[in-house]
Amino acid sequence: MMEQQHQEEHYQQQMDEEEAEGEVEINVSYQTLDTLQEHGIAANDIQKLNDAGYHTVESIAHATVRKLSDVKGISEAKVMKLKDLVKTMVPMDFKTAADALEDRKSLVSLTTGSVELDKLLEGGIETGSLTEVFGEFRTGKTQFCHTLCVTCQMSITDGGAEGKAIYIDTEGTFRPKRLQEIAERFGMDPAVALDNVAYARAHNSEHQMELLKMAAAIMAQDRYALIVVDSATALYRTDFCGRGELSERQMQMGQFLRQLTRLAEEFGVAVFLTNQVVADPGAMSFAKDSTKPIGGNIMAHASTTRLRLRKGRGDNRLCTVFDSPTLPEADAQFAVGPKGICDATE
Numbered sequence: 001m002m003e004q005q006h007q008e009e010h011y012q013q014q015m016d017e018e019e020a021e022g023e024v025e026i027n028v029s030y031q032t033l034d035t036l037q038e039h040g041i042a043a044n045d046i047q048k049l050n051d052a053g054y055h056t057v058e059s060i061a062h063a064t065v066r067k068l069s070d071v072k073g074i075s076e077a078k079v080m081k082l083k084d085l086v087k088t089m090v091p092m093d094f095k096t097a098a099d100a101l102e103d104r105k106s107l108v109s110l111t112t113g114s115v116e117l118d119k120l121l122e123g124g125i126e127t128g129s130l131t132e133v134f135g136e137f138r139t140g141k142t143q144f145c146h147t148l149c150v151t152c153q154m155s156i157t158d159g160g161a162e163g164k165a166i167y168i169d170t171e172g173t174f175r176p177k178r179l180q181e182i183a184e185r186f187g188m189d190p191a192v193a194l195d196n197v198a199y200a201r202a203h204n205s206e207h208q209m210e211l212l213k214m215a216a217a218i219m220a221q222d223r224y225a226l227i228v229v230d231s232a233t234a235l236y237r238t239d240f241c242g243r244g245e246l247s248e249r250q251m252q253m254g255q256f257l258r259q260l261t262r263l264a265e266e267f268g269v270a271v272f273l274t275n276q277v278v279a280d281p282g283a284m285s286f287a288k289d290s291t292k293p294i295g296g297n298i299m300a301h302a303s304t305t306r307l308r309l310r311k312g313r314g315d316n317r318l319c320t321v322f323d324s325p326t327l328p329e330a331d332a333q334f335a336v337g338p339k340g341i342c343d344a345t346e
Helices: 002-027 033-039 043-051 057-062 065-069 076-089 097-104 115-120 141-151 176-185 190-195 205-219 234-239 243-267 296-302
Strands: 130-135 164-169 197-201 224-230 270-275 277-279 291-293 305-311 316-323 331-337 340-343
Touching: 033 043, 033 057, 033 076, 057 076, 057 243, 065 076, 115 316, 115 331, 115 340, 130 141, 130 243, 141 164, 141 176, 141 224, 141 270, 141 340, 164 205, 176 190, 176 340, 190 197, 197 205, 205 224, 205 234, 205 243, 224 243, 234 243, 243 270, 243 296
Parallel strands: 130 270, 130 305, 164 197, 164 224, 224 270
Antiparallel strands: 277 291, 305 316, 316 331, 331 340
């Protein structure tokens, strides 16, 4: 009996150690710019880079020479020196598919709050990539965002990522009270859950882009697991009108989505975007769903996984995998309740 207890304690200790190791691994997915000081880069140059929105060694490695040359006070000679230095610190050459598979094993998925939905998504919302969800009003897009803001804080064993969340709201639909209710459902302290969500209201498309710079700054200081943009396209839709401004709108939206992709890869966070739909005049009038997501090809190519939400009976909703590099096209039912996304009701 004593031996069995000892074995159990030893197993528990091993599990704790493994969890602790996993936690450390998650925390060091990027290097802050302060590490450049050890390699002879002046502190005031690092401050200039921080002010320009570069907060990690990876962000310098991934930026073009032209973009870095635009930073005030950083000469071209300094840019070339920086580039040579970060090349030795950030792996950017070829690797085998086996190594890529090993790297992907460290990515975690965030539970959606619905068992069927998690099954459809093979675990939940993937970190390190962009997931776009689109549908008409009242299909559960914003409730999805609120639920993920809480589940991302849970332990990895419970389907979370042990990190904080950033919420960029463009439509004024963020409700902290809903977060409290969802936190109570998952047995979390509502006050702590709310403290772990950084919220900002974007007022125009330029401000929306500016908020991503601020997001990069706060993510470099703490462990974050999720960025929510609800909705990614609403402000672009109203700031740019008519065909004359369409190319400018798509270009600005492309820049915004590129920046989001960079943050997802740099910090290993899940980026969750909501998108609006528009009536498709080219679709058959008798088709089940004659709407299409806005944003065109720019939006379609930027999103790794695209999910379509539709209304079902009562509180039930239907989620369809619209586009994904790994998931098969399939459906799952879920429900929207007072405590966020949950399993479908009969």
